[in-house]
Amino acid sequence: MPLNVNLSASPSGVPGHGVQIGCFARDVIDGARSGCVTAVFERSGYIEIDGDWVCVANVDAGYNAVTISVRSSPSNDWLDYFQVGAPVVITPSLLSISDRPAVNLSPLMLWSPAVARCWSLATLSRGLQALAKWAPDARLPADGLGQYLYGSQAIGVATRESNAAGGAIADLTQWLCGVVDPTGESGVLARSVRTLIGLGPGLTPSGDDFLAGMLIALSVCGAKRWQHQLGNAVQAGLQGTGSVSQAHLKAAVKGEGGEALHQALVALMAGEGDRLGSALSALDRVGHTSGWDGLAGVVTVLRAIMGRPFLVLDGHCLS
Amino acid sequence: MSKTSELPPAQSPLEVKATPVSLIQGSPRVVNVGLSGFAEALAAQGVAVIQVDWSPPARGDADLATLLSKLSD
Amino acid sequence: MGVGKTTGGDMSVVVNQVRTGVFFDSVVLMRISRELADFEGIEEAALMIGTPSNLAILESAGLLSELGRQAGGGDLVLAVRARDAATAELAATEAERVLERPSRTGGGAETWQPRTLRSACSVMTDTNLALISVPGDFAAAEARKALRLGLHVIIFSDNVPLEEEVALKREATEAGLLVMGPDCGTVIIDGVSLAFANQVPRGDIGLIGASGTGIQEVSCLIARLGGGVSHALGVGGRDLSDAVGGSSTLAALKLLNTDPGTRHVVLISKPPSTAVAKAILTGVAASDKTFSICFIGAAPLSVPSNATLLRTLKAAAEHAVGASINAVAKEWGDGSVLPGAGRSRIVGLFCGGTLAAEAQVIFIDEAVSVASNAPIPGVSQLVPVSHHVLVDLGDDSYTRGRPHPMIDPAVREGELVRALGDPTVAVVLLDVVIGHGAHVDPASAIARVLCKTSPDRPVVIASVTGTKRDPQDCDTQASILRGAGVLMAPTNADAARLALTCLSLID
Amino acid sequence: MSDVRQVLREANAEAVRRMLAAEPVLIDVVAAADAIPELGEGMILHAGPPISWERMCGPMRGAVAGIAVFEGWANDLDAAAALAARGAFQFRPNHDFAAVGPMTGMTTASQPVMVVENQASGNRAFCTINEGLGKVMRFGGNDASVLTRLAWLRDVLGPALGMALRSSEGIELKSLVARGLTMGDEMHQRNVACSSLLLRSLVAALASTCGNRTILTTILSFIASNDQFFLNIAMAMGKAITDPVRDIKGASVVTAMSRNGTDFGIRVSGLGDEWFTAPVEMPDGLYFPGFSAVDANPDMGDSTIVETIGLGGFAMAAAPAVAGFVGAGAPSDAAHITHTMREITLAENPEWTIPALDYQGVPTAIDIRRVVETGIAPMINTGIAHREPGVGQVGAGVVRAPLACFESALWALGKRLGVT
Structure with missing residues (x-):
């Protein structure tokens, strides 16, 4: 049932007004009846519906494939209704918690991430150089996998997770360059994905964000075959991480993530240096390391594409 | 935690309390310096308690701390 | 929330806490693990989701205790290695204070706390x-x-x-x-x-x-x-x-x-x-x-x-x-199990030093020779194997590098398992101290150990030091212990007398 | 109580008494040479502790070159810079001559200075007139437009203001600042209320003493358009209040905090004129569009004299808008900053109260012992200058006084009191 049809006049007195909804979140709540609140944070909360987790967040937290973005009415804050364990009832126009109307869903529009109109190896290399120039005063967090932003050799002080991830990232880089045969379950791909899934600090462990970044970059660049194989390996390893991260990974398998990561990816592909600057500062505000871990995954894919221009990319002008 | 009810007189906090307060007249009014669990247990019993966000004096520099103890009133 | 710990490396102590169904955003997690890491005396601290990959890196970093190993993907694992248990405990309680705080600080800004x-x-x-x-x-x-x-x-x-x-x-x-x-x-x-x-x-x-x-x-x-x-x-x-x-x-x-x-x-x-x-x-x-x-x-x-x-x-x-507690002598009714033949020793394992001392007074007054690591006048320090022993587990020799047994029952568990497995031991005597600050449920910790030991074991006698209005409620604690087959005495002194009575019934 | 502690208690009590008893009044505007007789040819007073030409930051050098040209000691900026490099000019801190100056803080013979007299103790303090925003001398601006404005201040605004002030008994500043505090000013980053109150109390005297209508219009529009006009008066007031508190044997109260873009320096009552310095820190704040931390010049200016008397960062609770603007946290955090500053001060000023804290007085009289003990450094609201001379302000933020200054001062005080 398409959500963006404005059904009825918005029920008055509902504190939250839906603004945009990501594709993963839409698929989960489309036709769903009920669920329950599983986690509450400063600006957002999570609802579990039939095993899938969906995020409901203040609009200023940024759009995301797994998120219903909501604006608060000045009088009261819809997030106050979110108590962990509270029952949730969903109809096409209304989300209520402990049978109190919380968010008016009818105004929801489907959010679709930015796309690079036309990009080429030349613009891509300009984007990667802009990133390298930007490197010196980048405030990379000490934890997480941001250290792999500039190559499969980590820069900066090694941490527990960066040591553990080193081998897996090197293998994935080789897999991307076609050196290793990616077929077969026991292949290098499956083992590297199993190492990265659930690895590292944070609500969404760094390894998951890294893999999500790779999946999104492969999808946006049109490297369908690689996206499909990596997606299968990630699907198989989902049990190795927490529920919040599983939602983000499932969305990434379909090629969609957070707005900040998409902006950075498109800026790199289109070689727009100044746009990259603002995208990176937005990225810095995503969780503690999640933004940087995701970008490290994205750049790992983009570098591989630079290295193998004849990589068959369907339907994109690659001169 | 109780807010300052009345405006403290403009006396500068230089003068230390002269006469010691009784310990056992009425419920204790506690300043908790250290494990905050103790403050929460007291608050749960309805006791007036204030938690100090403590850190080692002089950022842990022992010599400075000794000099301070000789100089502080 | 479970608390578990092992003694890592030379003297340093590893403490794990596992929380299920609790979620914190990454910035908060990072801030807490950073605060813990700079805690004076903390060698290493990590706060991560218990996914298999994370457990593997915690294991290789020597930060995992038995409890942490069982954590699942949805659990939040706090792992701390400290130079000694007191520091580990201090850090763990601080982390708990922050982790237990509601994640949304609500409208009002964080109330200001004075610094001095x-x-x-x-x-x-x-x-x-x-x-x-x-x-x-x-x-x-x-x-x-x-x-x-x-x-x-x-x-x-x-x-x-x-x-x-x-x-x-x-x-x-x-x-x-x-x-x-x-x-x-x-x-x-x-x-x-x-x-x-x-x-x-x-x-x-x-x-x-x-x-x-x-x-x-x-x-x-x-x-x-x-x-x-x-x-x-x-x-x-x-x-x-x-x-x-x-x-x-x-x-x-x-x-x-x-x-x-x-x-x-x-x-x-x-x-x-x-x-x-x-x-x-x-x-x-x-x-x-x-x-x-x-x-x-x-x-x-x-x-x-x-x-x-x-x-x-x-x-x-x-x-x-000006009143008296009548020791329920008939507690030793027909249904009670007598310790098997060949068992002659009493082993007392006390969290409270003064409770161990009171038990020694009872033994001396009944002219039964006994030894202790914290002897009162007239009690020998030496511990010949065949002799009765009353141990103060709060003594430095046991708690060096570990939290006080009242806070962490694991400190007594090792000794309890050894005493229960010793064929010469007729009675194991325990104190269970509750109240503000003590472990949230010491009785269940003892019950868990008992249900894992074979029926052919010493008789276990205990008393609970606490009141109904304590958070743990002394009656609930007593019924948990009875359920696990422990003989309950109304006071610490009566528990010691009951142990001696049990011994006299065997000869 | 050992005698050392007794000496400290009595000396600090006296320091607090003098600070709270001050009666600052804006009485006149005169040429700097008249206010400061020692101010001769080639002598340049600057903000912050003493510093040589070699160690000066970009904006400070730009200002020196500009002012030398303005005073006619060199006919162009390069010549002026060469002279400076050859040691032709004499550089001294404003603070040594009862003066203060914002940012680079240039004070030279012919510039007009505002005169604030502390009528409780008779001493006077001086500060140049605030030039307004954008490309100005205090930010190292030194092109023709800057020098023409300085000439206008010298030839038109200075004399007019002086005449107006002399025609009345001057402007009593304590009650004006008290009202400014209740209107959201904290007298460092935000002076819009006090600037307006000042203009109200000056406009009649100006109209009556300034005969020429066009000059009067330019003067009134210049003052009215500058939200920070009162800053320089607040600074002179701060200097007039703190100077009588100097040289009280055994007192651990801070009498000056100041930075020259390279060093942060403090002076302490019981330690005479000695400066205790440490490398100045980078402000942390919000930048105007198009600028970022990479453009910022290290912290600079005598304006921290307002924090020394309990205003600026110490009175942040009175100006929640500033807290939000300078990136010091949400407006609701403003109260926290003032509460924290109370940890390191000995008293509260009963005449300067903050409504948001149930009219509690601003935290006054910084005690170096409490700074060192708590590890809480004074919090300063500051403008951020571009690190290239002449560009001007690029943002506003907060900066902490380096703890090293207070620790070295404490060791010196201990030695002076025979305690090691």
């Missing part, structure tokens, strides 16, 4: 007591600041140098203030329990004690006998030593003298030196209150007319209230 004692007193102008639990080497300095601000002081921290204690108590006496501690775990003032104390009804009996668990047992028995406590003033383990000369005990005596709400005073401590005992008894004689004096394990000595010397904590409580 001085500014706290300028905000809360009618303060009269400072409760100090900062690490030992800073505790004396903070106590001095409190005295200069005209506050009475409880020093919970231990390892405060003796000369600092002496200087502080001299300054307190001059200022007419009371220093309770250092290493003072139990205080009750006007019905309010501070630090580790039990929820005891208000009444007209005052307590002065140099030991924490001694005050807890007596105050809980007073409550059971229908009495109540006006104030229980802990003076710290070294107050009655020659160096300190009982200055806080004498100050506490003067204080209770002035309290119309206190009719009778119970004085509890290990035997003081003769000089200090004389000074204390002179103070007692000068008071118009009546006294029950229990110098656990002391040789008989003459006391003033308004005082009575009692051998055990139970007797002191009964004397103070």
Whole structure:
């Protein structure tokens, strides 16, 4: 049932007004009846519906494939209704918690991430150089996998997770360059994905964000075959991480993530240096390391594409 | 935690309390310096308690701390 | 939430906490693990989701204990390696404080907390007591600041140098203030329990004690006998030593003298030196209150007319209230299981030092020779294998690098398993201390160990030091223990007598 | 109580008494040479502790070159810079001559200075007139437009203001600042209320003493358009209040905090004129569009004299808008900053109260012992200059005084009191 049809006049007195909804979140709540609140944070909360987790967040937290973005009415804050364990009832126009109307869903529009109109190896290399120039005063967090932003050799002080991830990232880089045969379950791909899934600090462990970044970059660049194989390996390893991260990974398998990561990816592909600057500062505000871990995954894919221009990319002008 | 009810007189906090307060007249009014669990247990019993966000004096520099103890009133 | 720990590497201690169904955003997780890592004495700290990959890197970093290994993908694992258990415990409680705080700070901004004692007193102008639990080497300095601000002081921290204690108590006496501690775990003032104390009804009996668990047992028995406590003033383990000369005990005596709400005073401590005992008894004689004096394990000595010397904590409580707890001798009914042949020894494993001392008094009074690692006069230090043993697990030899057994039952579990598996042991004697600050459910920890041991095992006898109004509720604890096959005695002293009765039934 | 502690208690009590008893009044505007006789040819007073030409930051050098040209000691900026490098000019801190100056803080003979007299103790303090925003001398601006404005201040605004002030008994500043505090000013980053109150109390005297209508219009529009006009008066007031508190034997109260873009320096009552310095820190704040931390010049200016008397960062609770603007947290955090500053001060000023804190007085009289003990450094609201001379302000933020200054001062005080 398409959500963006404005059904009825918005029920008055509902504190939250839906603004945009990501594709993963839409698929989960489309036709769903009920669920329950599983986690509450400063600006957002999570609802579990039939095993899938969906995020409901203040609009200023940024759009995301797994998120219903909501604006608060000045009088009261819809997030106050979110108590962990509270029952949730969903109809096409209304989300209520402990049978109190919380968010008016009818105004929801489907959010679709930015796309690079036309990009080429030349613009891509300009984007990667802009990133390298930007490197010196980048405030990379000490934890997480941001250290792999500039190559499969980590820069900066090694941490527990960066040591553990080193081998897996090197293998994935080789897999991307076609050196290793990616077929077969026991292949290098499956083992590297199993190492990265659930690895590292944070609500969404760094390894998951890294893999999500790779999946999104492969999808946006049109490297369908690689996206499909990596997606299968990630699907198989989902049990190795927490529920919040599983939602983000499932969305990434379909090629969609957070707005900040998409902006950075498109800026790199289109070689727009100044746009990259603002995208990176937005990225810095995503969780503690999640933004940087995701970008490290994205750049790992983009570098591989630079290295193998004849990589068959369907339907994109690659001169 | 109780807010300052009345405006403290403009006396500068230089003068230390002269006469010691009784310990056992009425419920204790506690300043908790250290494990905050103790403050929460007291608050749960309805006791007036204030938690100090403590850190080692002089950022842990022992010599400075000794000099301070000789100089502080 | 479960707490588990192993002793890692040389002396450092690994403590894990696992929380399920609890979610924090990454910035908060990072901030907490960063704060923990810079905690003084913490070697390494991690706060991660318990996914297989994370458990693998925690394992390789030597940060995982048995409990952490069982964590699942949805669990939040806190792993800390510290130079000693006290630091590990301090860090774990701090993390708990932050982790338990509601994730949404709500409308109002974080309430401001004063950074020093001085500014706290300028905000809360009618303060009269400072409760100090900062690490030992800073505790004396903070106590001095409190005295200069005209506050009475409880020093919970231990390892405060003796000369600092002496200087502080001299300054307190001059200022007419009371220093309770250092290493003072139990205080009750006007019905309010501070630090580790039990929820005891208000009444007209005052307590002065140099030991924490001694005050807890007596105050809980007073409550059971229908009495109540006006104030229980802990003076710290070294107050009655020659160096300190009982200055806080004498100050506490003067204080209770002035309290119309206190009719009778119970004085509890290990035997003081003769000089200090004389000074204390002179103070007692000068008071118009009546006294029950229990110098656990002391040789008989003459006391003033308004005082009575009692051998055990139970007797002191009964004397103070003027009623008695009848030991239910027939607890040893037909249904009870007698220990098998070849079993002749009693092994007592105590969290409370004074409770271990009281048990030794019972053995001496029944002329049964016994050994202990914390012997009272007349009890041998040596531990020949065939002999009865009463162990104080709070003694440094057991707690070095580990939290106090009252806080972490795992400290006693190892000894309990060994005693239960020893074919020569007829009876295992236990104390279970509850109340504010103690472990949330010590009885279940014991029950878990018992259900894993074979039926052919020693008889286990225990008593609970606590009240119904304690967070853990003494009746629930007792029924859990009974359910696991433990014989329950009404008091610590009766548990020791019951152990001896059981032994006599075998020969 | 040992005698050392007794000396400290009595000395600090006296320091607090003098600070709270001050009666600052804006009485005149005169040429700097008249206010400061020692101010001769080639002598340049600057903000912050003493510093040589070699160690000066970009904006400070730009200002020196500009002012040298303005005073006619060199005919162009390069010549002026060469002269400076050859040691032709004499550089001294404003603070040594009862003066203060914002940012680079240039004070030279012919510039007009505002005169604030502390009528409780008779001493006077001086500060140049605030030039307004954008490309100005205090930010190292030194092109023709800057020098023409300085000439206008010298030839038109200075004399007119002086005449107006002399025609009345001057402007009593304590009650004006008290009202400014209740209107959201904290007298460092935000002076819009006090600037307006000042203009109200000046406009009649100006109209009556300034005969020429066009000049009067330019003067009134210049003052009215500058939200920070009162800053320089607040600074002179701060200097007039703190100077009598100097040289009280055994007092641990801070009498000056100041930075020259390279060093942060403090002076302490019981330690005479000695400066205790440490490398100045980078402000942390919000930048105007198009600028970022990479463009910022290290902290600079005598304006921290307002924090020394309990205003600026110390009175943040009175100006929640500033807290939000300078990136010091949400407006609701403003109260926290003032609460925290109370940890390191000895008293509260009963005449300067903050409504949001139930009219509690601003935290006054910074005690170096409390700074060192708590590890809480004074919090300063500051403008951020571009690190290239002549560009001007690029943002506003907060900066902490380096703890090292207070620690070295404490060791010196200990030595002076025979305690090591």
